[in-house]
Amino acid sequence: MAQSLKTEVFEWYPVCTLPRAEKKAYQALINKGLQAYLPLHRQQKQWSDRKKWVEEPLIKSYLFVRVSERQKTEVLMTKGISRFIYFSGAIATMPERQIEDLKLMLTSSADIEVTQEDLQPGEKIVIKAGALKGLTGEIISYRSQKQLALRLEKLGCSIIVNVGAALIDRI
CATH class of the missing domain: 3.30.70.940 (NusG, N-terminal domain)
Known part of the structure; x- marks a missing residue:
């Protein structure tokens, strides 16, 4: 058996x-x-x-x-x-992917900020070039700058990374 x-x-x-x-x-x-x-x-x-x-x-x-x-x-x-x-x-x-995304962001030279604000969902994007290439997220307007926000919904916070508009594509 x-x-x-x-x-x-x-x-x-x-x-x-x-x-x-x-x-x-x-x-x-x-x-x-x-x-x-x-x-x-x-x-x-x-x-x-x-x-x-x-x-x-x-x-x-x-x-x-x-x-x-x-x-x-x-x-x-x-x-x-x-x-x-x-x-x-x-x-x-x-998800394993969110842990890998966190590791990728922290190894890049990106300017990272964590906020407890409840950011509203926006347009889905993917970064097409640079150290964060392949990362997906949502566009938000924050402090009058275009930035990428990766939502970690189950933690109740968002991670904000400064990314130039030329480096993103809509999904």
């Missing part, structure tokens, strides 16, 4: 961390052997006596884990992790 092997399905989930604990929670997940992603971006900080470039979380109090159903408890038992993010009454999942 052939035994049916049940394969584990791994999905990306956004998790909420304790305030200012993103890096420590990320490291704790990695130390447990779990796959995690903490999007970081460089920004210059000003103190009274100096300026310094530091890596800050792109989305405050959020990171992403790629785990199976049985590993969710292990994630919640990790120091610094507060909870999973819920969307419409269920634990939110993130």
Whole structure:
């Protein structure tokens, strides 16, 4: 008799961390052997006596884990992790493509801004050239500039990237 092997399905989930604990929670997940992603971006900080470039979380109090159903408890038992993010009454999942898009944006030299504003859907576009080639999103008007907004609907935020109009095509 052939035994049916049940394969584990791994999905990306956004998790909420304790305030200012993103890096420590990320490291704790990695130390447990779990796959995690903490999007970081460089920004210059000003103190009274100096300026310094530091890596800050792109989305405050959020990171992403790629785990199976049985590993969710292990994630919640990790120091610094507060909870999973819920969307419409269920634990939110993130498509692999959105995680890859985040990684692509952060490796490019694009000017990135995260906003909690509820941006209204606009015209769908794809970037046709440059470091973000192939990225899809929606056009919005924000601060009187044309910009690309990638909506991360299940997180309740949008990521805004400055892109010239010559570099986009309508879908």
